[in-house]
Amino acid sequence: MSTRxxxxxxxxxxxxxxxxxxIADPASYKRKLEITARFLRPxxxxxxxxCGTGGTALHHAAYVKEIHAIxxxxxxxxxxxxxxxxAGVANVSFMVGDLHDFAPGQMRYDGVLAMSLLHLVGDRDAALARVRDQLHPGGLFVSSTKCIGDDGRLSG
Ligand SMILES: C[S@@+](CC[C@H](N)C(=O)[O-])C[C@H]1O[C@@H](n2cnc3c(N)ncnc32)[C@H](O)[C@@H]1O
Incomplete structure (x- = not known):
């Protein structure tokens, strides 16, 4: 694995x-939102x-207290x-930041999302350690990532 x-x-x-x-595959995206929403509480x-252009965070915002999206x-x-x-959404804060530089702050989160991200990071173990650092013990990590199918094509 590349560490670049x-x-x-x-x-x-x-x-x-x-x-x-x-959205390339609206049915899959909708299903991911629904699965994630099962774990969300006010x-x-x-x-x-x-977070990219923020669509996922803005969707989930209605079901949670707050979202920090980087x-x-x-x-x-x-x-x-x-x-x-x-969209008139108030409880999402969008910030520029690199997952790898994200130091544990005072605050821990109940859940971390990384949608269509992990296949892009150079050092996945380090990325997962950053995720763990941000979570309360027992917190939720939701990730979807690209896979190489039997036909050699990438799918989400
Ligand atoms: C494939 S897009 C997915 C965007 C969004 N999560 C979605 O599902 O539509 C990957 C996003 O991850 C961001 N990204 C890639 N590596 C990152 C890193 N190390 N830290 C923070 N963002 C990163 C990119 O800038 C891009 O917006």
Whole structure:
């Protein structure tokens, strides 16, 4: 596995394009949202790593107390904030940040989300350690990631 630190340059460059793309597989995306929502409660605080343009955080916001959503591409976060304003959602904070540099703060979260992210990180063990550092003992980690199917194609 590569330990080279991936750059945010690619994601900043494609952020506008990414934001315009329709969800590739709406049925799977809806199912992921529904599965995640089963674990959400009004008192839950979530952290999302690699939030992109914010769609998942903005969807779940109605069912939790608050969400801190981070992405290392500043353009993704700019678009996420625009989407937040358009949606009128108050309990999500979007911030620029790299999962690998995310130090444990005072606060621990009830749940961490990393959707379509783990296949992108250079050092997955380090990434999972960062996730663990952010969680209350017994906290929830929700991840979906690309897999290589029998036909050699990537699927979400
Ligand atoms: C495939 S997109 C997925 C976006 C969103 N989670 C979704 O499901 O639509 C991956 C996102 O992860 C971000 N990302 C990649 N590596 C990251 C890292 N180390 N720290 C924070 N964000 C990262 C990218 O900037 C990009 O927005």
């Amino acid at each position: 630190k991936p750059s945010n340059r690619f994601w900043n460059r494609i952020a506008n394009f990414y934001a315009r793309q329709p 008192d839950v605080r979530l952290l999302e790593f690699g 992405d290392f591409a500043s353009r993704m976060i700019e678009i996420a904030k625009q989407n937040q304003q358009a």
